[in-house]
Amino acid sequence: MARSDREEIIAEEHQQILNKEVEGSFEANNSNPGLNQYIHKVVVMLRQKKENGKEKFYPYWHVEEQQSLKFQKFQVTTAKVERFSSYVKTTLHITDGTEAVQKVTHINFIAWPDHDVPSDTTEFLQFVLEMRRFQEELYVE
Structure with a gap:
């Protein structure tokens, strides 16, 4: 296969x-x-919304805190945004019309160059190490 x-x-x-x-x-x-x-609900993205001037995906979360987007019965609210040099970590709260809330951590690596590879891998390696630390924290919660 x-x-x-x-x-x-x-x-x-x-x-x-x-x-x-x-x-x-x-x-x-x-x-x-x-x-x-x-x-554990975690989404890790390695691309930016726009690459080479073209939209690459439909945004399913709001970039500003306490703002929401609605998709049929689901509402996605951006609870917290943390910006770092090479990535953005966003905490999303998703509801489905009931009182239950699902917490999703959305991590978007933003330092990858458009249609190229990084000339220096330091930021990406730091990102991978941060993801490993984050994984460890998830299992402690």
């Missing part, structure tokens, strides 16, 4: 999982605390 085939299968399986989760509510998902202690 070619590498790209494996990636497509993984992406397809992941989409099936996401579809199943969307069918229920966050309250139903929160009813099992034993399960939720192992579910």
Whole structure:
């Protein structure tokens, strides 16, 4: 099986999982605390919204604190934004119309050059080390 085939299968399986989760509510998902202690919602992006003057993805979060975007029954509120030299760490609160709230940490590496590779890998290596520290913190919470 070619590498790209494996990636497509993984992406397809992941989409099936996401579809199943969307069918229920966050309250139903929160009813099992034993399960939720192992579910950490983190999104790591290695691209910028605009590259080479073109929009690369549709923004699903607001860049300003206490601002929200709504997608059907879901509301995504930006609770906190922390800006660092090479990345932005955003805490999002997602609701689905119930009282339950899912906390998602969104980390966007912004120092990768457009259509190129970094001439100095120091910032990216620091970013990777920070992600490892962040992972360790998640397991402590």
